[in-house]
Amino acid sequence: MGIDRLQIQNLRNVQAATLQPAGGLNLIYGDNGSGKTSVLEAIWFLSVGRSFRTHLAPRAIRHESPDMVLFARTQAGEKLGLRRGREGESEVRINGERPERLADLAACLPLQLISPESFALLLEGPQARREFIDWGAFHSDPQFIGIWSRYRRLLKQRNQLLRQQAPNAQFAIWDKQLSEYGEALTAIRKRWVSSLNATLTGIISQFLPDLPIRVNFSQGWDAKTPLSEVIHGQLERDKQLGYTVSGPHKADLRLRVGNLPVQDGLSRGQLKLLVCALKIAQGRILEEKEAGRGCVYLVDDLASELDESHRALLLDQLKCTGEQVFVTAIEPSQLVMVQWNKRFHVEQGRVTEQN
Template sequence: MSISRLTIESFRNLSSAQLSPGDGLNLIYGANGSGKTSVLEAIYFLGMGRSFRSHITQRVIQREADQLTLFAQLQQEHPAQGSKVGFRKHRNGDTDVKIDGSRVKRLSVLAETLPIQVITPESFSLLFEGPQSRRQFIDWGTFHADANFYPAWVNVRRIMKQRNQLLRDGASYQQIQYWDNELVRYAEPVTEARKRYVDSLNERLKGIIEEFLPQVQLKISFTRGWDSKTDLNQLLEQQYLRDLGMGHTVSGPHKADLRLRVANLPAQDALSRGQLKLLVCALRIAQGRLLRQQTGKNSIYLVDDLPSELDAQHRQLLLKQLTDTGAQIFVTAIEPAAIVDCLHIAPSRVFHVEQGLVTQIEHTMRE
């Protein structure tokens, strides 16, 4: 799957932009603040319904505009899948999403239609921040791999919200016990689906890690969010007084995590910053390849500021791994030579962004 036409209106400093990307690698270059990252952010919005740069959606709407509008014409592997995606966000918070002209209510439909992998300088949050980022990474892949995961996951979130509210209200355990039984009911399929996915991801990751970090013995494991030797229902009852005192549920599937270790150390303590960036890239590439294997869909890769942290040799290695996926790729850089000189084939398209104006460069930048 790829984007053949992209329209952006009133999105950050992009008042109006139309792009016709190629199937392969699309290079977007320009000075800092020109708007090149905003192009990637707009694509991410179309696939996720939110930004990878800000939690406050209204900030991406231009100041003088009441709404932003995004539209993509897609080329799909399967003709039955949606081929037109439209997204409109109003300043009052209302959102309109259409696929092939039909309005959709769930943003999860966007993720099904337009799978997005993003690699940015902020991608280190996968390793350095708390387990939420790693859990989101697992859940993205599990969502695509197992059709039964999403409804069970929605129920876990609903039940956790109800249980935590009861804890804050000082409810007795008898009042909470019903919700514990419901939580256990849905925690099992969520946890099993996550574990299966991580096991599959490990198989895809091995060869990529050998290419990126040949001297590193990396071990990746899934933790379900509570002691594996303890029954969850029993644990919830045992920890009721603790949960009551804290006002939230301490253990459960909402605490699942992905652990990455080198020898006996967390990866973030054992690897250099450049190695960590390669590790994050390897995880994203492995996830995209697994998606292709499991569903027949290609991800779209958004890679922002790729030259930072990586020398020319590793940029070349990363770009080769990305292009070998056969997926559509959007890469930004300040200087185009930092990307072009590391490619074994010319970019499919080259775009220059200056003060919010996007221009396609008609000729390749390397003979």
């Protein structure tokens, strides 16, 4: 899995760049503000359709350009194209055709991003962790996206009825469907999390040895009770509040070190290593489940927060995945412990391959 060609036009300070990345480890280096993160952002756009730095895509368009145009060819030969305009316009193409849904892009180019934004996984609310679980659920089970979309629609409709104080009899049909889709969604998530836990334990024992880290999946309602019973039993309370209190939309991944939540019990560098362990574990399981599938890793500013031995350990783990990896750094001398397959220097938005 990976890309063998990337073209960027008018993304941030990159007016035009073409890269032919290697299958293994790619280093992107340059001074502050040169455009390194923007190269990773381009790849992310081509998988997710949006930025990881801003929810306002037009902000990523180069000043004074009407739009940005991105293109990648995957190693499997698929051609992914994306254009975003200043007025919010968005055009996506896979092999020249408009895909049915945006998620088709992600299916062609699964990514794991490790960047300062990824700390949200440990430091912020449950949404980032649900998205993390759902990344795995989406890539491991083709039925997931359909079930997930249906559940979301049903939940929205039920919440509307709750706000309208609809008579109880009207809920029966919605609640039945909501429970069925909710249980199906949760079964896929559970399968994924149990594989994740098995793989994660091995990686954590290398990255954070001797720390009692535990990862528990919380499904969003009392695990001993069927969802239909919970939803039925809470109708009156949900009506008072105007929304559905329990269900898979409240799922979370609880991460603890000993008795403490990890954000209180780990140092900044340890948190970064835990984020890396989680992301690498996701990618590994995908590869194990479906040989040759795997994912591309984007690691922004790998060196920050980590001492030399942990940088080496992380690079070694990334190399061992056998996947395509993009790492950014200010100086190559920060990461001398590994042989790069290709190195790209970035200077004022210009990207040049180095020998």
